[in-house]
Amino acid sequence: MIDIFSRKAIHQEVHLTETGELAGEFIENAVIASGGARPGYIHADNGTSMTSKTVADLLTDLKITRSHSRPHVSNDNPYSEANFKTLKYCPAFPGSFATLGEARQFCGIFFTYYNNEHRHSGIGLHTPASVHDGTARAIRARRQQVLDAAYAGRPDRFRGRHPVAPKLPGKAWINRPRPTIETKEATQTKPAA
Numbered sequence: 001m002i003d004i005f006s007r008k009a010i011h012q013e014v015h016l017t018e019t020g021e022l023a024g025e026f027i028e029n030a031v032i033a034s035g036g037a038r039p040g041y042i043h044a045d046n047g048t049s050m051t052s053k054t055v056a057d058l059l060t061d062l063k064i065t066r067s068h069s070r071p072h073v074s075n076d077n078p079y080s081e082a083n084f085k086t087l088k089y090c091p092a093f094p095g096s097f098a099t100l101g102e103a104r105q106f107c108g109i110f111f112t113y114y115n116n117e118h119r120h121s122g123i124g125l126h127t128p129a130s131v132h133d134g135t136a137r138a139i140r141a142r143r144q145q146v147l148d149a150a151y152a153g154r155p156d157r158f159r160g161r162h163p164v165a166p167k168l169p170g171k172a173w174i175n176r177p178r179p180t181i182e183t184k185e186a187t188q189t190k191p192a193a
Helices: 020-033 053-061 078-088 100-116 128-133 136-153
Strands: 041-044 065-068
Touching: 020 053, 053 065, 078 100, 100 128, 128 136
Parallel strands: 041 065
Antiparallel strands: none
């Protein structure tokens, strides 16, 4: 499970199969791993596990709004797609695993690295953990101080442009909800009296 604002992998599990029961347990484990914090929305594909009654009932009980991929579109979650690409193109990625235990061990190491060391271009070259826990703001401010001092000392190195630290991310959405729900009655005009 990835927080799309911070890109932090909140929770990960590796299983031999995919079922509604495992998906439900995964979501419950993700909530526990995040200290009980529940996301407002969960975006998932339209696979049988994520659309199962088990998961639907759990999300309803947890008051989490579901968002699903469009039918027959497997790549409409750019955040997950980018994360999988980072995983698969990691120089240490073996390509295949001899056992489930090896896969779980590799993913545990990878996601610890990804969350705490990987500098992500989409979030201002911060780590997902620093954006998620809010320390990225102070880090960005310190980066800007260093750039300001460098510019003050040697403005000629910057061709007259004052350097700016990369911006932190703004709001992120996949299927952004409409701000208001329009009804037929709301859009009709009232007759003049």
